[in-house]
Amino acid sequence: MKNRGLFFVVCAVLLMGLCSILLTTKYFIIAPAIPVALLGFLLLYRYPEYGVILLAFLVPLEGLFAGNKLFTGSKFVGVALIAIILVKLLLKEISFKQLKTPLWWPIFLLVFAFSISSAWSPYPELSTHSLRQLITAISIFFITLGLKDKINIIHFMKAVVVSVAITALLALVSGSHSLEDRAIGLLTDPNYFALLLTTAIPLVVYLILKDSHVVMKLVWCALLVIILIAFQKTLSRSGVVVLVIAFGFLGYHYKENLKKLTGAQVGLIFIGGMLTAILSFLAMPEDYRDRILSLANITSGVQSFDDRSLGRRTSYIVVGFNAFKDNPIIGSGPGTFPVHYAKSGYATAFSLSTNEPELFRRAHNTYLETLTETGLTGFFALCGIILIGLFQFKDARKKSIANRQFDQATLVTHAGVAFLAISLFFMFLTGINNKYFWMFLAISSRFIQQANDLSRFNSGLNPELKLPSKNASIYRDSEEK
Numbered sequence: 001m002k003n004r005g006l007f008f009v010v011c012a013v014l015l016m017g018l019c020s021i022l023l024t025t026k027y028f029i030i031a032p033a034i035p036v037a038l039l040g041f042l043l044l045y046r047y048p049e050y051g052v053i054l055l056a057f058l059v060p061l062e063g064l065f066a067g068n069k070l071f072t073g074s075k076f077v078g079v080a081l082i083a084i085i086l087v088k089l090l091l092k093e094i095s096f097k098q099l100k101t102p103l104w105w106p107i108f109l110l111v112f113a114f115s116i117s118s119a120w121s122p123y124p125e126l127s128t129h130s131l132r133q134l135i136t137a138i139s140i141f142f143i144t145l146g147l148k149d150k151i152n153i154i155h156f157m158k159a160v161v162v163s164v165a166i167t168a169l170l171a172l173v174s175g176s177h178s179l180e181d182r183a184i185g186l187l188t189d190p191n192y193f194a195l196l197l198t199t200a201i202p203l204v205v206y207l208i209l210k211d212s213h214v215v216m217k218l219v220w221c222a223l224l225v226i227i228l229i230a231f232q233k234t235l236s237r238s239g240v241v242v243l244v245i246a247f248g249f250l251g252y253h254y255k256e257n258l259k260k261l262t263g264a265q266v267g268l269i270f271i272g273g274m275l276t277a278i279l280s281f282l283a284m285p286e287d288y289r290d291r292i293l294s295l296a297n298i299t300s301g302v303q304s305f306d307d308r309s310l311g312r313r314t315s316y317i318v319v320g321f322n323a324f325k326d327n328p329i330i331g332s333g334p335g336t337f338p339v340h341y342a343k344s345g346y347a348t349a350f351s352l353s354t355n356e357p358e359l360f361r362r363a364h365n366t367y368l369e370t371l372t373e374t375g376l377t378g379f380f381a382l383c384g385i386i387l388i389g390l391f392q393f394k395d396a397r398k399k400s401i402a403n404r405q406f407d408q409a410t411l412v413t414h415a416g417v418a419f420l421a422i423s424l425f426f427m428f429l430t431g432i433n434n435k436y437f438w439m440f441l442a443i444s445s446r447f448i449q450q451a452n453d454l455s456r457f458n459s460g461l462n463p464e465l466k467l468p469s470k471n472a473s474i475y476r477d478s479e480e481k
Helices: 002-023 033-046 048-065 073-090 104-119 124-146 153-173 190-210 214-233 237-253 255-259 263-283 286-303 308-326 337-343 345-349 366-402 406-425 435-459
Strands: none
Touching: 033 048, 033 073, 048 073, 048 124, 048 153, 048 435, 073 124, 104 124, 104 366, 124 435, 153 190, 153 214, 153 406, 153 435, 190 214, 190 237, 190 406, 237 255, 237 406, 308 337, 308 345, 308 366, 337 345, 337 366, 366 406, 366 435, 406 435
């Protein structure tokens, strides 16, 4: 104990000396930040799970730090959490079993594909940069996975919802957070903003349904309204498609509740839903309705200039597959799709501006871009990661219901739908480095581990003694009551 006290005294003296020296140099502004950073590190070491929640909260707000790429709050928290997890692993405060998941195999394959493709890339600087970004994104998965048992999922969901709602409110009250009359929040692309909004919607719906306080239910309802209005302001057609699919999966989960309703109640809900959909469609701005209806012209391909956005997206597919044919196994190199597109005639034809043409454009399709840049190796690895994640959510839900943990099954469903929404958005955006994607991926491992542990526990019990759920009556037949 005495040695530990002496150690802290020596560290304090050294810290004071370092700060004093810095105050005499041109880097004096760093001196006050050192003790604050140390205090923050110690707090994170004591409560690392709150660091993950803070990272989730900062994702939609990263645009505030766009001018400072060297040091941001999220980078400091991320690096500190990696160091903390490594130390805790060495001190056996965290078990290596915590990091066990079948997801590592396709992740390692994806990194391998990126590395091999980068080594053979004609543009090594672009490819190396993309590889570094992927490693950074995977580190978020590592952090969340290492702390998955400590994270309060409800707090995590609240952090995501509140943060996204803040950016949604900014987009509604400030014209500076819009691009060509389309809301972008603190980002640079309305479709990326729509991805964040769509991810938050299943989470806020869960909070509305499950929060026990009436006042908080009203708060979550207000945030949902703000998010939905901002979603409409993005004018994102792909967002509408993803949102409809997401609500479809949520509806499937709650189908047991619908079975308990009478025919008249079902009819009223159906009519009310149809009226709400029609009124929402009519209340949309005319240009947004036209954009949604223009999806019917998607088969016109690149020959149609009536809708330049659809034509441009089709041109990405043409350029991507042509580049894939040249390097089908390892691809042309991470980050090289914009170069291929700039060399095509489509870049000039579909340029957003004739005065300042933007020729170097991403594929706006994560699957296509991965296939083009890393070949079949990277493409199958990415698909494997997503499929394993989705199956883990699916199996965790199924086993939670079998274990009579119906509240848990609902939680798993809403989190899984959020992950599904991100995965579907990958067909319309380049987002392999999306932090929420990797966070929810790690959370899927937590859910399946909990479900498996409970299944093994229940398998040794008499069926009549299995753990009940608070709302088990929702899934029971009337005769079981």
